[in-house]
Amino acid sequence: MAGAGKTSVGKVLSLELGYEFLDTDKIIEISYGKSKDIIDSEGKDRFRAIEEEVLLSTKFKNTLLATGGSAVFSPLAMEYLRDNSDVIYLVVSFEKISERVLDFKERGFIKESHQSIEEAYMERLALYEKYADYSVTNNSSMKDCIQKILSLLDLHKI
Numbered sequence: 001m002a003g004a005g006k007t008s009v010g011k012v013l014s015l016e017l018g019y020e021f022l023d024t025d026k027i028i029e030i031s032y033g034k035s036k037d038i039i040d041s042e043g044k045d046r047f048r049a050i051e052e053e054v055l056l057s058t059k060f061k062n063t064l065l066a067t068g069g070s071a072v073f074s075p076l077a078m079e080y081l082r083d084n085s086d087v088i089y090l091v092v093s094f095e096k097i098s099e100r101v102l103d104f105k106e107r108g109f110i111k112e113s114h115q116s117i118e119e120a121y122m123e124r125l126a127l128y129e130k131y132a133d134y135s136v137t138n139n140s141s142m143k144d145c146i147q148k149i150l151s152l153l154d155l156h157k158i
Contacts, residue, residue: 001069002107003100004090005138010066013146019064024054035108044110052077060084070110072127089132094121096139
């Protein structure tokens with residue numbers, strides 16, 4: 001979900017682990033243009049196809065990947081991620097997301113036209129939980145979130 005901290009946490013965590021950091025939103029932007037522009041000009045389905053292609057082409061070797069929030073809409077891509085990595089879901093309350101993201105329209109946020117942002121959040125929540133190997137709460141500081149993940153990784157020797 002936009003505002004969960006995937007990129008912010010991912011960048012710092014990858015430095016801590018000595019891993020390469022990849023952000024599918026950035027990869028898409030470099031190769032195809034901004035998510036919002038793709039969605040506006042080519043539609044949600046085309047954006048999802050691009051996102052799926054990028055996810056399925058990711059090679060995991062000491063790699064930390066931050067996916068776009070809509071990655072969970074591709075069962076094929078999510079199964080690929082689960083088969084080749086450990087998926088960590090950053091759990092963030094809707095209230096905190098609303099504080100962090102002031103304008104979803106500028107984020108290239110995919111939702112059905114009849115859905116509110118909160119309804120889209122609730123729809124994604126079930127998918128995030130379905131595909132996550134681990135869930136880590138990120139409602140407070142980034143430092144706390146990273147420490148929780150590092151503890152989890154050490155505990156499970158991921």
